[in-house]
Amino acid sequence: MSAGQENRAVKIYEMANAFAQRLDLDDLIPFALERCRELLGADGVSILLIDPEKRELYFPYVSESDPEAARKLFEARIPLDCGIAGAVLKSRRGELVLDAHRDPRFFSQVDDKTRTITGSLIAMPLLNKDDTPQGVIEAVRRVGEPAFTTDDMTLLEQLAGSVAIALENAQQFKRIRESEDRLRIEVGALRRELARNDRFAEIIAVSPAMSEVFRRAEAAAASIKSVLIQGETGTGKELVARAIHRISTRADRPFVAINCAAVPEGLLESELFGHRRGAFSGALEDQVGLFRAANGGVLFLDEIGEMPIQMQAKLLRVLQEGEVKPVGDTRSHKVDVRIISATNRDLEIDVHERKFRSDLFYRLNAFTIRIPPLRERREDIPLIASRLLEAAARAHGKTIQGLTAEAVQLIQAAEWPGNVRQLQNEIEQAVALAREGETLAPAHFSRELVTGPGHPISSEPSAGAQARSDAEARPGPSPTFGASLNDARARFEASFIADMLARFNGNVSRTAVALGVSRVTLQKKMKEYALRGSASGN
Ligand SMILES: Nc1ncnc2c1ncn2[C@@H]1O[C@H](COP(=O)(O)OP(=O)(O)OP(=O)(O)O)[C@@H](O)[C@H]1O
Ligand SMILES: [Mg+2]
Structure with a gap:
């Protein structure tokens, strides 16, 4: 192989490699044109693409020996049906023209612009897979240079095939990307709109204090601070x-919650930052x-x-660096997470x-929202109570007529150390105790509430409340507010079933009928709470 041939082989190899590497189109095409120009010994190789709206051809990619000519070409436009390029587009067949500036089809304005005279020229159509043309690739030599040969034409034809595929793929990719972006923007906007319409729907409140909370929540959603x-x-x-989260621009990304008090100290780091398999005993899989x-x-x-406190230091570092390193891993991962803490x-x-790091405190506390306790916004209580009552009645499949005036007075005056959760528990228990069609009266509520300071029982206790009082006389854990709803519900359920069993002398069948559940369900519950019926069992 001669030195010239070897050089040629290297250039073809480099060009093929560039296509195989699927570089960005704006790197790939100029590189390929440059190599091709060298291979052909051309003065210029350029791509002309169709602008369908203007019905013109333009030169997005140019490789030229003369930089000034290149600059002019970038600005040039050719009417779609003019020039040799126009003819090639129409026939979809490549052409080798020996003396271009003498060819009657030649569009001389380009030569005028670039102040050159084109001698020989090869033009190859760039065809899509369905054979529609997207443009032309042209190689030119100036007048006085030897003319191109058919070998040169074959080489350009091969390059035209690869370039056409690359351009078509890039265009398809761009179209997909654009429609995907459009959809994503639309989904985000719709979600925000939806959230805005019922932005605080599940938070029931009428008080000015809570309006302030909503106002601040909206401001917080709009900012990017912690x-x-x-x-x-x-x-x-x-x-x-x-x-x-719901009304912020992150609404379509995850909301992930963790209760820092509920995770054992040793596990908190791996919960938050993840771990590599085998980082500690029990770490059987990688966890993100x-x-x-x-x-x-x-x-x-x-x-x-x-x-x-040690965990606070690690958290601070992650927030400062915007990177997490899983336990047992050597690599860090970039994260973009907005922190809401409570x-x-x-x-x-x-x-x-010094129980809490001040630097972390200031980092987390860029924006504070203080939610006032229920006793500082007593005007919210009746509305919250009635909404919770509706929900509880629905859950129990009962019709409850609402609250008596005394009951409203009672709940509005109570201290509610457990706030809305406690109110929720009270309402659920009262609804469970009430008979079908009843109105909730003070007697349906727990004794602490009814006999709290300045709140004497204002009406006769109902049978249900009586049963409940008996239940409370039994030794056992008293309701602690702030415990989870499930605990409270279970505790209540156990004492309620025990009462009912007592009322029916331990007769499981009659108790089940009175409770409106099947015998099997009741027996399961009795087993769960270690309750016993009468010896006869029914
Ligand atoms: N304004 C409200 N309207 C309706 N329900 C509410 C309202 N405030 C709280 N709740 C309900 O009360 C319960 C407690 O609310 P939440 O868990 O958000 O409170 P929290 O402040 O996080 O409590 P904790 O400090 O115990 O974690 C939930 O069941 C919630 O749905
Ligand atoms: Mg909470």
């Missing part, structure tokens, strides 16, 4: 956190961790005040007492 939600237990911190699961969205750190503690006191 948000800290403070409020006593059961005030609705999580509801507000979810609402902020909540930070990465929440990527692009919101991570809700509930009860942040309970986070151990606490029922006074973190400033904790900071003062």
Whole structure:
């Protein structure tokens, strides 16, 4: 192989490689044109594409020996049906023209513009898979240079095939990408719109204090700062956190919640940051961790005040660096997560007492929302109660007529240390106790509430309330507010079933009828709560 041939082989190899590497089109095409120009010994190789709206050809890609000519070509436009390019587009067949500037079809304005005289020229159509033309690839030599040969034409024809495929793929990809972007924008807008229409639908409130909470939640949703939600237990911190996510631009990305108090200290780091398989005993699989699961969205750190101090340092580092490193891993992963944290503690006191890192506190507390306790917004109580009552009645399949005036007075005056959650428990229990068609009266509510300071029982206790009082006389755990709803429900259910069994002298069948459940269901519950019926069993 001669040196010239070897050089040629190297260039063809490089060109094929460039296509195989699927480079970005704007790197690939100029590179390929440059190599092709060298191979052909051409003065210029360029691509002309169709602008269908203007019915013109333009030169998006040019490789020229003369930079000034290249600049002029980028600006040039040729009417679609003019020139040799126009003829090639029409016939879809390549052409080798020996003396182009003498050819009657030649579009001389381009030569005028570039101040050159074209000698020989090869033009090859760029055809899509369905044979429709998208443009032309042209190689030119100036007058005085030797003319192109048919070998040169074959080489350009091969390049034209590869370029046409690359261009068509890129266009298809662009179209898909654009419609995908459009859809994504539309979905996001629709979701935000939906959320905006019932932005705080599940948060029931009429008080000015809560309007302020909503106002701040909206402001928080619109900013990108970290948000800290403070409020006593059961005030609705999580509801507000979810609402902020729902109305923010991250609505279509995940909302991931973790209760920092509920995860054992040793596991918190791997929960949050993930771990590699085998990082510690029990780590059987790789786990991505909540930070990465929440990527692009919101991570809700509930009860942040309970986070151990060493963990606070690690969290701070992640927030500062925007990267998490899974336990047992050597690599870090970039994360873009918005933090909403919540606490029922006074973190400033904790900071003062060095139980909470001040740098982390300031980082999390870029924006604070304080949710007032129920006793500071008593005007919300009747509405919340009646909505919760509807829901509970529906769940129990009962018709309840609402609350008596005394009951409203009672609940509105109560202290509610457990806030809305406690109110919810009370209403659920009262609905369970009430008979079909009844109106909830003070007697349906728990004794603490009824006999609380300044709230004497204002009407005769109903049979249900009597049963309940008996139940409470039994030794056993008293209801602790702030415990989970499931615990409270289970505790209540156990004592309620025990009462009913007592009323029916332990007769399971009659108790089941009275409770409106099947015998089997009742027996399951009795087993679950270790309750016993009469010896006869029915
Ligand atoms: N304004 C409200 N309207 C309707 N339901 C509410 C409202 N506030 C709270 N709730 C309900 O009360 C319960 C407690 O709410 P949430 O879990 O958001 O409170 P929290 O402040 O996070 O409590 P904790 O500190 O105990 O975690 C939930 O069942 C929630 O649906
Ligand atoms: Mg909570």
